[in-house]
Amino acid sequence: MAKGRFPEGFLWGGATAANQVEGAFDQDGKGLSIFDMVPFVPKEERGDLEMEVRSEAELNALLAGDKGDNFPKRRGIDFYHRYKEDIALFAEMGFKTYRLSISWPRIFPNGDDLEPNEAGLAFYDKVFDELLKYGIEPLVTISHYEIPLNLVQKYNGWHDRRLIDFFVRYAETLFNRYQDKVKYWLTFNEINISTISPYIGSGMLMDRLEHKEQAIYQALHHQFVASARAVKACHEIIPDAMIGCMLARMETYPETCHPDDVLAALEEDQKNLFFTDVQVRGAYPSFMLKYFEKHNITIEMEPGDEEILAAHPVDFLSFSYYMTMVASGAPDKTKQRGNFFSGVKNPYLESSDWGWQIDPKGLRITLKKLYDRYQVPLFIVENGLGAYDTVEEDGSINDDYRIEYLRAHIDQMGEAISDGVDVMGYTSWGCIDLISASTSEMSKRYGFIYVDQDDYGNGTLARKKKKSFEWYKRVIATNGEEL
Numbered sequence: 001m002a003k004g005r006f007p008e009g010f011l012w013g014g015a016t017a018a019n020q021v022e023g024a025f026d027q028d029g030k031g032l033s034i035f036d037m038v039p040f041v042p043k044e045e046r047g048d049l050e051m052e053v054r055s056e057a058e059l060n061a062l063l064a065g066d067k068g069d070n071f072p073k074r075r076g077i078d079f080y081h082r083y084k085e086d087i088a089l090f091a092e093m094g095f096k097t098y099r100l101s102i103s104w105p106r107i108f109p110n111g112d113d114l115e116p117n118e119a120g121l122a123f124y125d126k127v128f129d130e131l132l133k134y135g136i137e138p139l140v141t142i143s144h145y146e147i148p149l150n151l152v153q154k155y156n157g158w159h160d161r162r163l164i165d166f167f168v169r170y171a172e173t174l175f176n177r178y179q180d181k182v183k184y185w186l187t188f189n190e191i192n193i194s195t196i197s198p199y200i201g202s203g204m205l206m207d208r209l210e211h212k213e214q215a216i217y218q219a220l221h222h223q224f225v226a227s228a229r230a231v232k233a234c235h236e237i238i239p240d241a242m243i244g245c246m247l248a249r250m251e252t253y254p255e256t257c258h259p260d261d262v263l264a265a266l267e268e269d270q271k272n273l274f275f276t277d278v279q280v281r282g283a284y285p286s287f288m289l290k291y292f293e294k295h296n297i298t299i300e301m302e303p304g305d306e307e308i309l310a311a312h313p314v315d316f317l318s319f320s321y322y323m324t325m326v327a328s329g330a331p332d333k334t335k336q337r338g339n340f341f342s343g344v345k346n347p348y349l350e351s352s353d354w355g356w357q358i359d360p361k362g363l364r365i366t367l368k369k370l371y372d373r374y375q376v377p378l379f380i381v382e383n384g385l386g387a388y389d390t391v392e393e394d395g396s397i398n399d400d401y402r403i404e405y406l407r408a409h410i411d412q413m414g415e416a417i418s419d420g421v422d423v424m425g426y427t428s429w430g431c432i433d434l435i436s437a438s439t440s441e442m443s444k445r446y447g448f449i450y451v452d453q454d455d456y457g458n459g460t461l462a463r464k465k466k467k468s469f470e471w472y473k474r475v476i477a478t479n480g481e482e483l
């Protein structure tokens, strides 16, 4: 294995999101968020995209408790009360950074409030102070699937242009409050998720909308403008900060070298990179404008929108990486499911227990391709293996499969850096076990730290180091030289 590939100051760490760890969903003035409404559904009963709430009737039924009371994201792993213990463990692993998100309704309970909730702001002050005590840089996602529910009910989420101002008020509140504590920011987590899940990505109930695709891209336009305005505000308020975008990156391979397959893969890739084209390059790409034309989609823009996008591109591009996709030019090919996306099965790759195709080399390909296209620093802010873990009789958790997965991915990241790609850091997803975004399971575990809790909320919540804990600690201590 090559040595010395990672630059000095490389930001090693781990990542979580408020809705998947905090719990305390109704404490200290927090309002409800979109994910507080998603119940746990056992595997056997699960349909497609279980987290999507599609109509007002469905939402009301959930509010009335018609679908039971097991809402795992309401309890998380009680990070809200245990953050000191958790951060101490991150520090013990030598984390240089910790990616977390701020719960929007903890700060603005209804989303459209004029004044922030002081108790919410104070909570994150304590968390940041605790991190800084250990020299851990907070990397903060402003919006990670935590849209205040009121914005869904009252405005149908990002479809309404007024959300831009609500979001900018929220972002500015954060920049002003935490300007001395937080130097790395991300605007929207996986901004492309709205095309799959308009409820989670944009807070929209789709039964209210006629031309669904149009609505999705209109909402996204508002999110792009909001993001650019947040970039502007961040630069003004915290001149020494860096602010990035965040994409669920789906590198797509052609199934064969048949030109039809190659074209299909290229077009899938363009659809995925459209988001970063807007946020990094500052303009809608021509292929997307043509796509809108062909699909009868008109994006309503206000004067000044295009200028805002052009004037305030992000400083760096961050992305999640779990898998790659395969596209075929032939219609009706059987699809393989990924976290939210699906494509043709790749016969050269193995899959996780959840059917996500594992592709370490794809990470190198992704990094090289993104850097070729954008020439801005890249940050891998999510990568990891969701797996079932077993606690042995002696209490140990021997997650060699996780070590193997992470080792292979980190090695390929090192190779990309050796190839000349500028990578700022790596935060593995779910550094402590948490509630799954897509399935609300606790039993789908990503962590170096085990949390004693099952899918129904039973358990002591005790934290326990897995075998991978010591392994990752060594990786960080040697700046990636010992994998």
Ligand code: BGP
Residues within 6 Å of the ligand: 017, 189, 190, 248, 320, 339, 382, 386, 429, 435, 436, 437, 438, 439, 444
């Ligand atoms: C990403 C989300 C995360 C995270 C991760 C793993 O899409 O940004 O929030 O959860 O996927 O997905 P899951 O939790 O469904 O295994």
